[in-house]
Amino acid sequence: MSEEMVNPQETTVVRGLEGVVAAETDISFVDGVHGDLYYKGYNIHEIADNTISYVEIVYLLLNGDLPTREQLDHLRRAIVTEMRVPTQVIKMMEIMPPSSHPMDVLRTAVSALSHFDPDAFDNSLEANRRKGIRLIAQIPTLVTSLYRIRNNLSILSPDPQLNMAQNILYMFHGSIPDERFYRAMDLLLLLHADHGLNASTFSARVTASTHADMHSAVTSALATLKGPLHGGANERVMKMLMKIKFIEEVEEYIHSMLAQGQRVMGFGHRVYKKEDPRARHLRTISEELCRLNENEQFFEIAHKIEDIVLKAKGIYPNVDFYSAIVQHALGIPPEFYTTLFAASRISGWVSHILDQYANNRLIRPTSKYTGEYNRKFVPIEERTIEPAVS
Numbered sequence: 368m369s370e371e372m373v374n375p376q377e378t379t380v381v382r383g384l385e386g387v388v389a390a391e392t393d394i395s396f397v398d399g400v401h402g403d404l405y406y407k408g409y410n411i412h413e414i415a416d417n418t419i420s421y422v423e424i425v426y427l428l429l430n431g432d433l434p435t436r437e438q439l440d441h442l443r444r445a446i447v448t449e450m451r452v453p454t455q456v457i458k459m460m461e462i463m464p465p466s467s468h469p470m471d472v473l474r475t476a477v478s479a480l481s482h483f484d485p486d487a488f489d490n491s492l493e494a495n496r497r498k499g500i501r502l503i504a505q506i507p508t509l510v511t512s513l514y515r516i517r518n519n520l521s522i523l524s525p526d527p528q529l530n531m532a533q534n535i536l537y538m539f540h541g542s543i544p545d546e547r548f549y550r551a552m553d554l555l556l557l558l559h560a561d562h563g564l565n566a567s568t569f570s571a572r573v574t575a576s577t578h579a580d581m582h583s584a585v586t587s588a589l590a591t592l593k594g595p596l597h598g599g600a601n602e603r604v605m606k607m608l609m610k611i612k613f614i615e616e617v618e619e620y621i622h623s624m625l626a627q628g629q630r631v632m633g634f635g636h637r638v639y640k641k642e643d644p645r646a647r648h649l650r651t652i653s654e655e656l657c658r659l660n661e662n663e664q665f666f667e668i669a670h671k672i673e674d675i676v677l678k679a680k681g682i683y684p685n686v687d688f689y690s691a692i693v694q695h696a697l698g699i700p701p702e703f704y705t706t707l708f709a710a711s712r713i714s715g716w717v718s719h720i721l722d723q724y725a726n727n728r729l730i731r732p733t734s735k736y737t738g739e740y741n742r743k744f745v746p747i748e749e750r751t752i753e754p755a756v757s
C-alpha cells in the first residue's frame with residue numbers, strides 16, 4: 368500500500384454515504400439547507416410556475432438551456448416518433464403473470480428494449496443521445512400499454528398532436544383529458560425529472576461508469592427506484608390513505624404508527640432539512656384536483672397527516688406524499704405510481720448517464736473489512752456444525 372493511499376481499516380464508514388460528494392454535475396442541485404431545487408440553474412419554483420410542458424424540461428436537462436419554440440417542436444416531434452415500442456416487447460408484457468408488479472414488468476421490458484434498439488451496438492455519444500431520447504419516449508408507452516393489458520383494453524398509439532402529458536393520460540384512459548388534468552400531469556412529470564445524486568441516479572451512474580450501455584444503466588436505475596425508501600413510497604402513501612376512511616381516525620392512526628416505530632411513507636428526506644420544494648406545488652394541485660373530483664375529504668386527511676407528522680417528528684412531506692394524491696385524482700391505480708415516476712425520471716437518468724460517459728472514472732468505492740484473517744482450511748469431511756448459542 369503506497370503512503371498516499373487511505374487505509375479503509377483506519378477510516379470511519381459513512382453509513383448510507385450520507386454527505387459524501389461522489390460526482391460533479393451541473394444538471395441539478397438539491398439544496399437541502401435552504402430547501403431549494405435547481406435544474407440547470409433554474410429554481411424549481413420558477414420552472415413549475417412558468418414551464419409550458421415537461422418536454423421543455425427534457426430539452427433543458429439534455430442541452431443545458433431552455434429551447435426556442437422551434438427547438439421544442441423539433442424535440443416533441445422526435446419524441447412522439449420514437450414512442451412506438453417493438454411488438455415483441457408488448458408480447459412479453461402480455462405473458463407476464465398478472466400478479467407481477469408493474470415496476471418489475473417495466474424493468475424487464477426496458478431491459479428487453481435493448482435487444483431491438485437500432486443503436487444497440489453503438490456506444491458513441493450520438494448513438495447514446497438517440498438511445499436516451501428513445502427511452503424517454505418509450506417508457507411512457509410501456510407504462511400505459513401495461514395498464515391497458517392489465518385491464519383487457521386495446522393498446523393505444525400516441526397521438527402526434529398531443530404533448531407528452533396529454534398522451535400519457537390519453538394512452539391510459541382512451542380520452543383526451545381536460546386541460547386542468549393534463550396540466551397536473553405536466554407538473555407531476557417536470558417535478559420528478561431530476562434530483563441530484565438520488566439512489567436510482569447513482570445506480571445509473573455506477574453502471575455507466577463501467578462503460579456498460581445506456582439500457583443497462585437505466586435498468587439498474589429502475590431496479591433501485593422500485594424500493595419503498597425511494598420511488599416506491601408513493602404507492603404506499605396511497606395504500607395508507609385508503610385505509611384511513613375518516614378525518615377523525617387520522618390522529619390515532621398516525622400516532623399508533625409512530626409509537627410502533629413505523630415510518631410514515633412520503634415523509635422525510637436524506638438531503639432536505641426543510642420542506643421538499645416539490646411538495647409545495649403538488650400540495651396545491653392535489654387540493655385543486657380533489658375539489659374538482661368532489662373528493663375534498665381525501666385532501667383534508669392528507670393535510671392533517673402532514674400536521675401531525677410535523678408536530679410529532681419535525682419531518683416534512685417529500686415529493687411522494689402529494690404526488691400519490693395527484694395520481695389518484697388522475698385515475699392512475701397505485702401500483703402504477705412508481706412507473707410514472709420512472710416515466711419522468713428517465714430524462715434525469717439519461718442526462719446523468721451522458722454526463723458520466725463524458726467525464727468517466729470507474730465508480731468503485733471500498734469497504735471496511737470486519738471479518739477474520741488467516742482462518743485454517745478444514746477439509747469437508749472434518750467440518751462440523753457449531754451448536755447454536757441460545
Ligand code: COA
Pocket residue numbers: 383595596597598600629630631632633634635636637638680682685686687
Ligand atoms: N416516518 C417516521 N420517522 C421517520 C421518517 C418517516 N417517514 N423518516 C425518517 N424518520 C426518522 C427516523 O426514524 C429517524 O429517527 P430516529 O433518529 O429517532 O431513529 C430519523 O427520522 C432519521 O431517519 P434516517 O432513516 O436516518 O434518515 P435517512 O436519511 O436515512 O432516510 C428516508 C431518508 C427518505 C429513507 C426516510 O426519511 C424514509 O424512510 N422516508 C419514508 C420513505 C419515503 O417517503 N421515501 C421517499 C423519499 S423521497
